[in-house]
Amino acid sequence: MNNEKLPIFELKNVTQQFGQFQALTALNLQIFAGESVALVGASGAGKSTLISLLNGTLLPSQGEVWVLGRNIAHLRPQLRRQVHREIGTIYQQFHLVDNLQVIHNLNAGHLGRWSLLKAAISLIYPLEVETAAKALKQVGIPEKLFERTDSLSGGQQQRVAIARSLVQNPTAILADEPISSLDPERSREIMDLLRQLSQETGKTLVSSLHAIELARSHYQRLIGLKAGRILFDTPTEVLTEAMIEELYRAC
Numbered sequence: 366m367n368n369e370k371l372p373i374f375e376l377k378n379v380t381q382q383f384g385q386f387q388a389l390t391a392l393n394l395q396i397f398a399g400e401s402v403a404l405v406g407a408s409g410a411g412k413s414t415l416i417s418l419l420n421g422t423l424l425p426s427q428g429e430v431w432v433l434g435r436n437i438a439h440l441r442p443q444l445r446r447q448v449h450r451e452i453g454t455i456y457q458q459f460h461l462v463d464n465l466q467v468i469h470n471l472n473a474g475h476l477g478r479w480s481l482l483k484a485a486i487s488l489i490y491p492l493e494v495e496t497a498a499k500a501l502k503q504v505g506i507p508e509k510l511f512e513r514t515d516s517l518s519g520g521q522q523q524r525v526a527i528a529r530s531l532v533q534n535p536t537a538i539l540a541d542e543p544i545s546s547l548d549p550e551r552s553r554e555i556m557d558l559l560r561q562l563s564q565e566t567g568k569t570l571v572s573s574l575h576a577i578e579l580a581r582s583h584y585q586r587l588i589g590l591k592a593g594r595i596l597f598d599t600p601t602e603v604l605t606e607a608m609i610e611e612l613y614r615a616c
């Protein structure tokens with residue numbers, strides 16, 4: 366970690382309320398370029414809420430979220446969209462359009478940059494086939510470019526979602542439970558792929574995960590959330606069994 370550089374993400378005393386319910390309480394953290402971070406913790410601990418704060422889909426009730434050196438609550442909509450484009454997010458349910466060919470889902474990675482006209486034309490005559498084909502090759506399924514998306518298996522669809530974020534070419538990739546719809550073998554493959562891509566491209570990777578063993582084997586830094594607070598924020602190699610036990614012990 367290089368503390369002289371600007372963090373990619375920074376939370377300053379962030380609290381998130383949903384009505385009367387406090388989902389996150391007084392979080393402080395910094396994530397730097399090139400780090401690979403797993404957010405771990407029991408269901409309801411606040412992992413997805415934190416991901417939504419990091420990609421700017423949620424603004425904090427209190428405190429400040431800084432992304433790429435900007436306080437996102439203070440950005441005009443156009444600049445917020447620009448920051449948003451720099452952050453790619455992958456979800457558990459893939460968020461793909463089922464009845465379109467893979468190429469169209471991949472080209473959705475350009476949407477923040479393309480004009481409406483170009484996007485509309487591309488739905489009929491796919492543009493940027495080369496970029497899409499390259500991204501699909503990077504995720505290991507180059508032969509699926511013109512297949513209908515809903516004819517792919519779950520693991521393949523998650524690969525398409527990852528390839529779409531490569532087309533978007535963001536500075537950082539967020540992944541919210543990217544493997545919970547997959548079987549153990551596919552889960553490991555997707556974890557391997559995300560790790561390999563973040564190592565090859567140097568992109569910052571922040572992923573929420575239920576599977577603590579995969580978090581340990583695939584990420585350099587672990588942030589343990591418990592009931593909306595940070596229980597630990599530590600390099601993976603210093604995580605102990607006692608810390609894991611405390612993380613999952615009922616409050």
Ligand SMILES: Nc1ncnc2c1ncn2[C@@H]1O[C@H](COP(=O)(O)OP(=O)(O)OP(=O)(O)O)[C@@H](O)[C@H]1O
Nearest residue numbers: 383386388406407408409410411412413414415542
């Ligand atoms: N939009 C919302 N409105 C009300 N409560 C919410 C909202 N989003 C999240 N919460 C609550 O905030 C808490 C944290 O939710 P969050 O989805 O962040 O947990 P999580 O750690 O991602 O859980 P899981 O592992 O089950 O995905 C939960 O108690 C949840 O019910």
Ligand SMILES: [Mg+2]
Nearest residue numbers: 412413414542
């Ligand atoms: Mg969640």
